Amino acid sequence: MSLTDFLHGVETVVVDRGPRPIQTVRSSVIGLIGTAPGALAASFPLDTPVLVNRRQAAAAIGSTGTLPQAIDAIFDQGGALIVLVRVEHVATENEQMTKIIGGVDAVTGDFTGIHVFRAAEAECGVSPMILIAPGFTHQRPIGVSGHTITAQGDGYTTASVAFSGGGVGAVLPTATPIITNGKITGLEFQSLGYGIVSPVTATITGTGTGATVTITTGPAANPVVGEMKQLADGMKAHIIADGPSTTDAAAFAYRNDHGTRRVFVVDPKVSGWSVKTSTYAIEPSSPRVAGLISRVDNQLGFWESPSNKEVYGIGGLARPIDYAYGDKNSRANILNENQIATFIRDDGWYLWGNRTCSADEKFAFLCVSRTADMIDISIAKAHRWAVDRSITKNYLEDVTASVKAYLRQLKTRGAILGGDCWVDPEFNTEADITQGHVTFSYDFTPPYPAERVTFRSHLVSDYIRNLFA
Structure with missing residues (x-):
């Protein structure tokens, strides 16, 4: 009401100014994606975020695929809040990776695969801050590792490149020719492909003639983690990535595929009690680490490191990890030195390692990176009232x-x-x-x-x- 209007009586004018309290956003929400072909479709529809807050809520998930064991491993660590995305189970690993990666459905325009996490806050009321895809982040599938322009040709104003070969089930790379003064001087790759088991041939077509290129292949960065990075940047989340769980050299090569603070590598896999076989079985360690981070957040705070905290439900490791106090040459210390977290046994099994894959030393520690994110997100979300x-x-x-x-x-x-x-x-x-x-x-x-x-x-x-x- 305008104070210049006439009023004979009493009125109250609300003065809407002063500082507002800021509430910290939930830091421990886990984003879990995987397969569960035996799940009840009504409870867990495909490519849809579903909120799971206790074991009982996942009773309809079934006992097959990657999700049932992952849920069990997470809840072994205590209470957690999970945004679960179930994707279609398909026959080959390459096809399955594609389903996990997802994108946007060409018909409906809906998100699929890991991109469904973008809709989590709108549909579930929370945004996942810890992202895992157990069973799909440990691979370094064969993709394009390099190329050589064997003949530049001439007369090109426009050009395209088509790839063939690669073997059954391979996902071929995509690229665009680089044209300089009518010659093909290189290829700009949009994707390197993966799951390649036989030679790949590249054929250049366009307005000119004579250009040829030779493709070389080799182990490439995990495509699921690669796709998750951009998602994690936008959501200010962190990816718990399973290492290859084979050798130290393989773990080092895996870690060197990444230079972002958004990736936290854990190696090796662990032995956990299988709900499928009723015996100990080797399984990805990322669900237990994600559950541990959630437990530490809830008990101690998001600023506390999850390292040197006991991980529940581990019966052993997929490969031996030796550790001794002060021993710089122990396998645990060497893995940590290379920004790879692992597990040690000392009156229980403990997560051992603090460092992300960050190329920026400011964000070397996982707890420091997450603290910065929590503060930035909380301040931004709490000030919508200040807009306009x-x-x-x-x-x-x-x-x-x-x-x-x-x-x-x-x-x-x-x-x-x-x-x-x-x-x-x-x-x-x-x-x-x-x-x-x-x-x-x-x-x-x-x-x-x-x-x-x-x-x-x-x-x-x-x-x-x-x-x-």
Whole structure:
């Protein structure tokens, strides 16, 4: 009501200003994708996010495929919230990987495969922050490893390249020829293909003639993890990727396929009690690690490292991992040195390793990377109220006070060592404000895990005198 309107009586004017409380988003929601051909379709429709909050809720998942065992492994660690996506079970591994990767259905326009996680918040009310695809992230399938232009040809203004061969079930690469002064000087690959078991031939066609190319193949990065990276970047999530679980060299090669803080590699696989065979069986370790992270988040906080925490339900490892206190040459330490988490046995089985595949040392530790994400997401989501408000002095003070109060709360809880929020004039010029653009700056320092603890030992004779005191 306008204060210039006439009123004979009493009215109340609500003053809608002041700082707002900020609620931290859920950090421990697990995004799980896989197969379950025996599932009840009404409860778990294909390519649809389904919220699972306890074992009983997954009773209709059946006992076949990758999902039943993964759900059991997650809930072995305690309570968890899972956004589950079931994809169609198909015969060959290559076809199955394609189903897991998914995309957008050409007919309905709906998301399929891992891209269904994009719809999780709208349909389930939560967004997964820990992504796993057990059974589909440990492979390094054969794809294109290089190419050589054996003849550049001439007269090309437009050109295309077609691939053939690769063997039964292979997914062939896709690429676009690079044209320089009418010659073919290289290929720009959109995908490297995978599951290739025989030679691949490339044929260049276009307005010119004479260009030929030779394709070489070799182990390529896991395509599911590769597709998940872009998804994880947008959702500020982390991928728990299963290593190859064969040799140290294979694990190192797998880790070197990735340079993002979004990927946390765990090797080897573990032995867990199988609900299918009623005996111990080798299974991917990512579900148990994801369940552990969820448990640590709920009990200690998202800023706490999951390393050196007991993993429940492990009967053994798929390959031996030796460890001894202070032994830099133990297999566990060598894997950790190469940013690969593993497991050690010392009064129980423990996750051992803190580091992501980040090329940026600032985000080397998983708990530091996740803490930064939780703070960024929570502050952004809590300030939708601030969008389209008039930019006034009170407005700037209210938003700044909200963030300051949230950072103080996090410091009290031990989530950060300190933080601040301010309005920087350099990023809020007159031109910015007149265009409706306002910028708030904030900083914080997360706690770092004590990955290396050193005791300095001194053997002295000083205390002999105490014998005669």
